[in-house]
Amino acid sequence: MKKAVSRVYMALVFLFLYAPILVLVVFSFNDTDTKSRTVWSGFSLRWYEMLFEDRMLLEALRNTLIIAVCAAVGATVLGTVAAVGIHSMKSWRRKLVMNITNLPMLNPEIVTGVSLMLLMVFVANLFGVTLGIVSIILAHITFCLPYVILSILPKLGQMDPHLYEAAQDLGCTPVRSFFKVVLPEILSGVVTGMVMAFTLSLDDFIISYFCSGTTQTLPVFIYSMTKKRVSPEINALSTLLFAVILVLLLIINIRQGKMGKKAAKEANV
Amino acid sequence: MKAKAVSAPYLVWMAIFIIVPMLLVAYFAFTDSGGAFTLDNIAQVGQYSNVFLRSIWLGALSTVVCLLLGYPVAAIVAHSSLKRQSVLIMLVMLPMWMNFLLRTYAWMTLLEDSGFINSFLAAVGLPTLHMINTQGAVVLGMVYDYIPFMILPVYSVMSKLDPSVIEAAQDLGADGRRVFLRVTLPLSMPGVISGVTMVFVPSVSTFIISKMLGGGGNLMIGDLIDMQFLGTAYNPNLGSAISLVLMVLILICMGIMNEFDDGESQGGGMLL
Numbered sequence: 001m002k003k004a005v006s007r008v009y010m011a012l013v014f015l016f017l018y019a020p021i022l023v024l025v026v027f028s029f030n031d032t033d034t035k036s037r038t039v040w041s042g043f044s045l046r047w048y049e050m051l052f053e054d055r056m057l058l059e060a061l062r063n064t065l066i067i068a069v070c071a072a073v074g075a076t077v078l079g080t081v082a083a084v085g086i087h088s089m090k091s092w093r094r095k096l097v098m099n100i101t102n103l104p105m106l107n108p109e110i111v112t113g114v115s116l117m118l119l120m121v122f123v124a125n126l127f128g129v130t131l132g133i134v135s136i137i138l139a140h141i142t143f144c145l146p147y148v149i150l151s152i153l154p155k156l157g158q159m160d161p162h163l164y165e166a167a168q169d170l171g172c173t174p175v176r177s178f179f180k181v182v183l184p185e186i187l188s189g190v191v192t193g194m195v196m197a198f199t200l201s202l203d204d205f206i207i208s209y210f211c212s213g214t215t216q217t218l219p220v221f222i223y224s225m226t227k228k229r230v231s232p233e234i235n236a237l238s239t240l241l242f243a244v245i246l247v248l249l250l251i252i253n254i255r256q257g258k259m260g261k262k263a264a265k266e267a268n269v
Numbered sequence: 270m271k272a273k274a275v276s277a278p279y280l281v282w283m284a285i286f287i288i289v290p291m292l293l294v295a296y297f298a299f300t301d302s303g304g305a306f307t308l309d310n311i312a313q314v315g316q317y318s319n320v321f322l323r324s325i326w327l328g329a330l331s332t333v334v335c336l337l338l339g340y341p342v343a344a345i346v347a348h349s350s351l352k353r354q355s356v357l358i359m360l361v362m363l364p365m366w367m368n369f370l371l372r373t374y375a376w377m378t379l380l381e382d383s384g385f386i387n388s389f390l391a392a393v394g395l396p397t398l399h400m401i402n403t404q405g406a407v408v409l410g411m412v413y414d415y416i417p418f419m420i421l422p423v424y425s426v427m428s429k430l431d432p433s434v435i436e437a438a439q440d441l442g443a444d445g446r447r448v449f450l451r452v453t454l455p456l457s458m459p460g461v462i463s464g465v466t467m468v469f470v471p472s473v474s475t476f477i478i479s480k481m482l483g484g485g486g487n488l489m490i491g492d493l494i495d496m497q498f499l500g501t502a503y504n505p506n507l508g509s510a511i512s513l514v515l516m517v518l519i520l521i522c523m524g525i526m527n528e529f530d531d532g533e534s535q536g537g538g539m540l541l
Contacts, residue, residue: 006341006345009341009342009345010342010345010357013338013342014360016413017360017361017364017413017416018364020372020375020376020379020413021364021367021372021375023375023378023379023385024371024374024375024378027378078278078279078282079279081275081276081278081279082276082278082279082282084275084276085275085276085277085279085280086276086279088275088276089276097276097280097283100283100287100288101283101287103287103291104287106470106519106520106523107516107519108470108471108473108474108491108515108516108519109471109474110474110476110491110494110495110512110515111294111474111494111512111515111516112290114294114494114498114508114509114512115290115291115293115294115512116286116290117498118290118293118294118297118505118509119285119286119289119290119293122293138286139286141286142282142286142287145279145282199366203366203368205368205369205370205477206476206477209499210498210499218368219368219370222368222370222371222374223370223477226370226373226374226377226481234371234374235378237371238367238371238374238375241367241368241371242367245363245366245367246363249359249363249366253359
C-alpha cells in the first residue's frame with residue numbers, strides 16, 4: 001500500500017517535470033501556421049528547416065561555444081593557480097579570500113550581473129569600445145571561478161604535502177614539480193571544475209544578458225525569441241538542445257559504466 | 270614566499286572583478302546622475318516596498334511548495350535500491366540541463382488562454398481557466414524551474430542517514446510519525462536548509478519568470494532592476510540602490526537560515 005502510494009506520487013512528480021518538455025517536443029513537429037499553435041495539424045519538419053536558415057541563431061550558437069571554451073579554459077587555469085595559492089594561505093587571510101571568492105556564488109545572479117555590467121561599461125567608456133564577446137568571457141570567467149576553486153581545494157587538502165617537497169628535494173624546480181607531482185594528484189578536481197565551468201557558461205543567461213551589449217549568445221537569443229511570442233521555431237530549438245543533452249549524458253553514463261566495470265574487473269584480477 | 274607569488278594573479282582578478290564591481294554598485298547607489306553624494310536613491314527604494322513584499326511573498330511561497338513537493342521525492346529516492354537511485358536522480362536532474370528560459374517558455378504555451386491546457390479543457394467540455402499572467406503562474410514557473418535544487422541537497426543528506434538510527438527509534442517504540450518528526454526530519458535539516466537557500470535566492474531575485482508568466486502586472490525586484498539598467502526607466506543609480514537593498518536582504522535571510530541550522534543540528538545532537 002505504502003509502496004503504491006509512493007509509486008503514484010513519483011509518477012505524478014515526473015509527469016509534472018516532463019509533460020511541459022514533451023509538449024514542446026511534440027509541437028515542434030506540428031505543421032501549422034503560427035496562429036493556432038496548440039492545434040495539431042499534421043507532421044512537418046518546417047520549423048527545423050527555418051531554424052537552420054536562421055543566420056542570427058547560428059551566430060549566437062557560435063558565440064556561445066567560443067565563450068564557453070574560453071571561459072572554461074580561463075577559469076580553470078586561473079582557478080587552479082588560485083586554489084594552490086589559497087591552499088598555502090594561513091587562517092584569517094584564507095578565510096577572507098574564500099569569503100570574497102564565494103561572493104559571486106552567494107549573491108543573487110542579477111546583482112552579480114549588474115555589478116559586472118557597471119564595471120564593463122565603465123572600462124569600455126574609458127577605452128571607447130563597446131561591450132561584446134570579450135566582456136562576456138571576462139564575466140563568465142569571474143562567475144565560474146568559485147566553482148573551479150571549490151572543486152580543486154578538497155583535492156589539494158587530500159594530497160600529501162610531502163610529495164611536493166620530495167620532488168623539490170630531488171631537484172625539480174617548483175614549476176616542474178607542480179606539473180609532475182601536484183597536477184596529476186588534483187587532476188580529477190581540475191577536470192570536474194572545467195566541465196562545470198563549461199556547462200555553467202553554456203547555460204548562463206542573466207550574466208550574459210547584462211554584459212553582452214549587442215552580441216548575442218544562445219540564451220540571450222532564446223530570450224529575444226520568447227519576447228516575440230510567435231514562432232514554433234523555439235520548440236524545434238528546445239527539442240534539438242534536449243536531444244543533444246540526452247545523447248551527451250547517455251554517452252558519459254555508458255562510458256562511466258564501462259570504466260566502472262573495467263575497474264571492477266581489474267580489481268578482481 | 271612562492272605561494273604568495275602564486276596567488277597574486279588571482280588576488281588581482283578578485284579585486285578587479287569582484288570587489289571593484291561591488292564598490293561601483295555602492296558608489297552608484299549613493300550618488301546622483303551628476304556624481305554628487307545623495308541618499309535619494311535609497312529613499313526612493315521605499316516607494317517600491319510593495320514590489321519587495323511581493324517578491325519575498327512569491328519567493329517564500331514557491332520555496333515552501335518546493336519543500337512540500339520535493340521532500341517526499343528525496344525521501345522516496347533515498348529509500349530505493351542503489352541502482353534505482355542513480356536513475357531517479359538522473360531523471361530529476363535532466364530537465365535542469367535545459368535552459369530555464371525554454372522551460373519557462375514551455376509553461377507559457379501550456380498556460381495561455383488559448384494554450385494547451387485550455388484547449389484540452391474545452392475539448393473535454395469543461396470551462397476554460399485564466400492562468401497566464403497571474404501570481405499562481407509565476408509560482409508554478411518558479412517551482413518547476415527550481416524544484417531540483419530542493420530535491421538534490423535533501424536527497425544527498427538523506428541517502429547518508431544511518432538506517433540503524435531509525436531502527437533504534439522504532440525499537441524504542443516510536444511510531445512512524447514520531448520517527449519522522451524526532452529523527453528523520455531533524456537529521457535531514459542540513460539538506461533542507463541548503464535546499465531552501467538554493468530555491469529562495471533565485472526565486473526572490475528572478476526577473477524573467479515573472480515577466481514571462483506574470484505579464485506586466487506582477488513585477489518583482491529583478492524586473493525593477495532590469496528596467497533601471499536595460500529597460501525603459503533607465504536610471505542606473507536607482508537600479509544600484511535596489512540591487513544593494515536586495516543584496517542586504519538576501520544576506521540577512523541567509524544569516525537567519527544559518528542560525529536556524531545551528532539551532533536545529535544542536536537540537537538533533539542533544540536528542541541523540
